[in-house]
Amino acid sequence: MSDIHTLTDFLNRTGANIRIFDMGRRVSVVSAQSFSRFEQCEIPYPQPYMYHARLGILFWYPQAPENHYIWFLQFPLDEQGFIIQAARDGFLKRLLETVGQSAKSVNEDTESPAHNLMKDNPLAFTPDQERIAVFNAKAKLALGQPASRFHDQAEEYFTGQRDKDDWEDIGLQGIADFCARLEKQDNSKSLSQQIANFPEIPFSALCRCLENEVIDHHLAAAISERAMPLTTDPEADSISLASAIRGLSHTQAKGIKTALILAALNGPHAADIEVLTVIAARAWDALEEPSTLALYLEKLAICDIGQDAFNKIVRDLIFIPGLRTLIIAQFRNPERSEALGQAIGMLMNG
Structure with a gap:
């Protein structure tokens, strides 16, 4: 794999399907083309947060679509917003050493080298609870999977099918799922009609998810x-x-x-x-x-x-x-x- 110089090169070579999400200022899709150009120092990172590009990288393989893998990585940036290549190269070297000449092991199980790569990795980070919930909601959409079991409770509440004070059993994951599928399920109009009625706590939780939509x-x-x-x-x-x-x-x-x-x-x-x-x-x-x-x-x-x-x-x-x-x-x-x-x-x- 001597011709592999970027993470994009590696994932493309292994035949992975890839979705990349910004995890910094908001959880949003980063196009594969933009990420590749960023890795090659052709463009600065468009949404830096605290001097880093914070990314959620979701990938899976056509031969085993039920198994998907997630890396949360934060790449340091220089003062112009470009990736610091030494950090990326260090991660790639560690990746190649861990996985070996074949990427076959990333398809095996949760104890695979792809998962072990994240242990004690200086570029790995753990997003906060809100970011994780929103990422999960968007990842399920990308994978063509149904929303979590919490979605329906949030939908009932935020579309006015429940009393405005009946919100305490609605979890953050349900709100994230509801917001991620807002247009897909044509709930935006109903939500608009209810916005004025919500108490502050559910309104605030809703807005923390809507910021990503x-x-x-x-x-x-x-x-x-x-x-x-x-x-x-x-x-x-x-x-x-x-x-x-x-x-x-x-x-x-x-x-x-x-x-x-x-x-x-x-x-x-x-x-x-x-x-x-x-x-x-x-x-x-x-x-x-x-x-x-x-x-x-x-x-x-x-x-x-x-x-x-x-x-x-x-x-x-x-x-x-x-x-x-x-x-x-x-x-x-x-x-x-x-x-x-x-x-x-x-x-x-x-």
């Missing part, structure tokens, strides 16, 4: 309508507002999302770390508009956590392709506030 205009509008009054109420729970921004973060209706974010940044919760963190981590594409980015950085500079939060969030955002140049331009903006100027200075000197 490309929701339509009607559902986005329903979430926004529920959340917009929170942007002007100083007594409102900022976590509720942050949840709504999460739910809207991947919508096709970018105007609705941007309007809610701007309202939040101009309201009494503008400097709240929950709101600011969610915008950066989940709705970062809204910051590609320079005026929104300028406002965001101003609020981040005076956030309720202080300089450490500014440093951490800006360093994360600056890794995102398309945002680096815009952020640097804002750093040089002569019209920036004194507070932002001081925060930038402390970041540079930190």
Whole structure:
């Protein structure tokens, strides 16, 4: 296998069917072509999170489709967002040494070298419970498998077939399955009609799963309508507002999302770390508009956590392709506030 230089090369050579998911900013499909180009340093990683490309790699073999394998890997990135090849090469070397000249062993059982490869692997990571639930939901769709047994309970509740207070037996996996199959099962319209009725806990859990889905205009509008009054109420729970921004973060209706974010940044919760963190981590594409980015950085500079939060969030955002140049331009903006100027200075000197 001397001609194998990337993980894509290896999996293609073994005849695997592959699905790759981003596991960082949101759980979403990464095309095989994009991943291959990323591995070859032709493009930076499009959705870096904390200086890494966090990936869930699902693969299986046509001769044994009932057996599938999952690797959760996080590849470190350089300051331009490109893969650090030494880390990838080290993983590949370990993979080839473990599996040997034949990939046959990856088809055998859960004690195969493919599984043992993840033990004590410096690139392996364990996603949080929410990410695991969403990944499982999307993996079942990719494999053509039915949703988990928890799906139907979530569907009954979120489509209005249950009382709004009858939610305590609904698990996160069921909500993830429901959201992953929202369009497939034509439940978006029913969900839109019920959004205003849900108590905060199930609404928040729903939004944490919806952030991984490309929701339509009607559902986005329903979430926004529920959340917009929170942007002007100083007594409102900022976590509720942050949840709504999460739910809207991947919508096709970018105007609705941007309007809610701007309202939040101009309201009494503008400097709240929950709101600011969610915008950066989940709705970062809204910051590609320079005026929104300028406002965001101003609020981040005076956030309720202080300089450490500014440093951490800006360093994360600056890794995102398309945002680096815009952020640097804002750093040089002569019209920036004194507070932002001081925060930038402390970041540079930190």
